[in-house]
Amino acid sequence: MRRRYLHLLKSTGIVALLTIAAFSCKKSAVNNTPVVITPIPPVTPPTDTTTYTLTWSDEFNGTSVDPANWTFETGNLGVNNEKEYYQAANATVANGNLIITAKQEQVGAWPYTSARMNSANKVAAQYGRIEARIKLPVGAGLWPAFWMLGVNINSGVSWPSCGEIDIMEHVNADSLIYGTIHWSAGGNAASYGLNTSTSPSAYHIYAVNWDTNSIRWYVDNTLYATGDISNNINSTDAFHKPFFIILNLAVAGDFPGQNVDLSKLPASMYVDYIRVYKTN
Secondary structure (H helix, E strand, O other): OOOOOOEEEEEOOEEEEEEEEOOOOOOOOOOOOOOOOOOOOEEOOOOOOOOEEEEEEEOOOOOOOOOOOOEEEOEOOOOOOOOEEEOHHHEEEEOOEEEEEEEEEEEOOEEEEEOEEEOOOOOEEOOEEEEEEEEOOOOOOEEEEEEEEEHHHHOOOOOOOOOEEEEEEOOOOOOEEEEEEEEEEOOEEEEEEEEEEOOOOOOEEEEEEEOOOEEEEEEOOEEEEEEEOHHHHHHOHHHHOOEEEEEEEEEOOOOOOOOOOHHHOOEEEEEEEEEEEEEO
16 A cells, blocks of 8 residues: 556556555554464355355454454554544444545544554465455545555564555545555565556455466456566565455545545445455
8 A cells, every 4th residue: 555656667568567666664563473264165256267265254244343353553654644543433334334434533633534454363365366345435635445464564574575465445536446566676665556447436346366376456357457476576475475454544645645625524435345265
């Protein structure tokens, strides 16, 4: 979820986005040890010839966020020049959805509140398919994201060396959805990503299919980007290790800019479910 300053590279008819620059990021301290998850009967997500087994899901069918699955990050985390104060009160569960709401609400020096939650030390994945069905808020200054970080980020491996997989990011009021990976190449931060157009204010399934050779991004099971990680090409060894999941709704920041449409607040991100599959 870092702001990307990307330039175009053209190769074999594919337009790709790649950048290498010296950026840094601060993360709150969490214990990132993955847990063993009991398998659930196998399913095959549409349009993928690979067969998968569902290993974990949160269907958000209860009345509150399940602490067995999620940990809240609180405060302003000091990243990306964002202007929100994260607090658990801004994440609710109702009608089969997780609802993360950004509000115009002063807490300390911060003019907005929202929520950010992660699955560190509770749920992790290494390869497979990670997907969520999400409806996004649309408005200037809003930055919802569904993404992952390497579990080793708090065991001596800093960002971006830990690796980051942005399954879905959206900013402001346009139709673009971004899928990106971040990692370290030769001591510098590197990024690869593409975007696609959709209707963010409607529900869509955002997913990555991830194996030893590539990370592939989908919206509603339509492939729109592929990142090559085979044989650790371009120092992509970070993507052959476990990752945990993050959901958040940022307000303002380097990617959306600092102009916030106050008429859109409060604004909510609705998550119908998150599911993690392993490859059979």
